[in-house]
Amino acid sequence: MEVFIFALLTLTSLVYYYYKKSFQYWEKKGVAQIKPSFPFGNIENPMTSKGGTVMNLADLHKQFKAKGEKIGGIYAGATPMLLIVDPEWVKNIVSKDFNYFNSHAAVFDEKDEPLEAHLFNLEGARWKDMRVKMTPTFTSGKMKMMFDILLVCGNQLEEFIDSTKKDLDIKEILACFTTDVIGSCAFGLECNSFKNPNAEFRSHGRKLFESSLKFRLRNVLTMISPTLVKSLKLHFTDKCSSKFFRGVVKDTFEYRKSKNVTRNDFMQLLINMEQTAKENNKSTYSIDEMAAQAFVFFLAGFETSSTTMTFCLYELAHHQDIQDKLRKEINETIKKHGGKLTYDAIMDMKYMEQVINETLRMYPPVHTLPRLCTQTYTLPNGSTIEKGTNVFISLIGLQRDEEYFPEPNKFNPDRFSDENRRNITPYTFLPFGEGPRICIGLRFGMMQTKVGLSLILKNYKVSPHESLSYPMEFDNQSVILSSKGKIMLKHERV
Ligand code: HEM
Numbered sequence: 001m002e003v004f005i006f007a008l009l010t011l012t013s014l015v016y017y018y019y020k021k022s023f024q025y026w027e028k029k030g031v032a033q034i035k036p037s038f039p040f041g042n043i044e045n046p047m048t049s050k051g052g053t054v055m056n057l058a059d060l061h062k063q064f065k066a067k068g069e070k071i072g073g074i075y076a077g078a079t080p081m082l083l084i085v086d087p088e089w090v091k092n093i094v095s096k097d098f099n100y101f102n103s104h105a106a107v108f109d110e111k112d113e114p115l116e117a118h119l120f121n122l123e124g125a126r127w128k129d130m131r132v133k134m135t136p137t138f139t140s141g142k143m144k145m146m147f148d149i150l151l152v153c154g155n156q157l158e159e160f161i162d163s164t165k166k167d168l169d170i171k172e173i174l175a176c177f178t179t180d181v182i183g184s185c186a187f188g189l190e191c192n193s194f195k196n197p198n199a200e201f202r203s204h205g206r207k208l209f210e211s212s213l214k215f216r217l218r219n220v221l222t223m224i225s226p227t228l229v230k231s232l233k234l235h236f237t238d239k240c241s242s243k244f245f246r247g248v249v250k251d252t253f254e255y256r257k258s259k260n261v262t263r264n265d266f267m268q269l270l271i272n273m274e275q276t277a278k279e280n281n282k283s284t285y286s287i288d289e290m291a292a293q294a295f296v297f298f299l300a301g302f303e304t305s306s307t308t309m310t311f312c313l314y315e316l317a318h319h320q321d322i323q324d325k326l327r328k329e330i331n332e333t334i335k336k337h338g339g340k341l342t343y344d345a346i347m348d349m350k351y352m353e354q355v356i357n358e359t360l361r362m363y364p365p366v367h368t369l370p371r372l373c374t375q376t377y378t379l380p381n382g383s384t385i386e387k388g389t390n391v392f393i394s395l396i397g398l399q400r401d402e403e404y405f406p407e408p409n410k411f412n413p414d415r416f417s418d419e420n421r422r423n424i425t426p427y428t429f430l431p432f433g434e435g436p437r438i439c440i441g442l443r444f445g446m447m448q449t450k451v452g453l454s455l456i457l458k459n460y461k462v463s464p465h466e467s468l469s470y471p472m473e474f475d476n477q478s479v480i481l482s483s484k485g486k487i488m489l490k491h492e493r494v
Pocket of ligand 1: 366442
């Protein structure tokens, strides 16, 4: 017993001194810090229902800003991380000194989970090579080519809303729409999420974005000890979803090749990329490498756009004047373009762009930009950010900062009018990120968001259901920014 008590006391003292020493890290470097506490540092307890990084980082951002700090040192457990507060510093990290911060700090084990070796997670030369090859996939010409596929899914969205007499569970409806769009554009398959809510793509989509305790622990452990995450094989993607997506890509590849089928979609561009590499005697891509890239379109493409539309309709339901103005623009532009919703009509909707930008300002789906310091970096005071340090930029913190956006919690699309937009401080509005790692799917995301909103608003007036509160309460544990609970809207034909 005595030995046990002695061992326990020794261990407790060791842990205590380890934490005490660790918590001095930033102060010693002359970087301001906010008092961390044992055992989670500045990060909220992932085991409690409150624990999550969304508002946690936004709140820390606010605290550093109030102290007049440009950057701030925080701790995940005892591990030091850096929070960037000042826009000039955001510029340094994402653009100017990109070579020092070129990684998204992803933790994955390609051998055990090949699907995770995708563009968002890759770094270094492999990321660069893949980014260069995939960039032509997202030109405006390619977007135009895919527009018809989008409209087919849009028709199903319209039919569904026309046939729904009840109030709209808009978050789920829009997730079905974008699942169908990405399923069709990235995988070449009809997903039928409206006809069958348990269709495989939709089920896997739900599973990937649901916030489980395992997910929250993984999230926190990734910041504290990436090595532990790897050795415990805590993958972001579960085995069942991985098997499903890899199977779909393999079958589609084989089918198209054997039957000589071509289609205007992302899958075709991946097939062409592989063929070009073969013809030029360059190393080709394995099916798993291709599957990983198609998978990231799904992962990064459906929930981001569906939540953008959801947040937008939520605000429009609470601001009927803005909704009416937007509906007027949609109907007049369609009329101007021969009575059809075409790619050119969508591009012609200026106020729509303002409304979406204001939505993305208040509700950036990717609420935090992560970066990893990949080479030791010297700060102006002469101290350093060590290689391996995680660096974060809280987009909610920046985009709801009243210095840059007066009355930051007010939904006001006029902030993005031509004359006002030029007054926005650079690097304070970056919902798609910035620099070489800016969202590759920006055009596609904007296009599907505009299509979904146009199809709903041209025919329907939406208003808030009695169950909705304003302002919105966020799900603090969601992978991407999400409302707590459903967003129910009333709809009536105009
Ligand atoms: C409203 C919709 C969307 C938003 C708000 C959004 C936002 C973002 C953000 C913030 C990043 C990180 C950028 C950075 O680190 O600087 C990102 C990266 C990425 N996004 Fe999007 N995204 C959207 C739609 C899409 C779509 C539709 C696709 C694909 C079809 C897509 C594919 C990607 C990929 C592959 C990356 C990683 C790029 C790289 O690391 O090189 N995104 N997105």
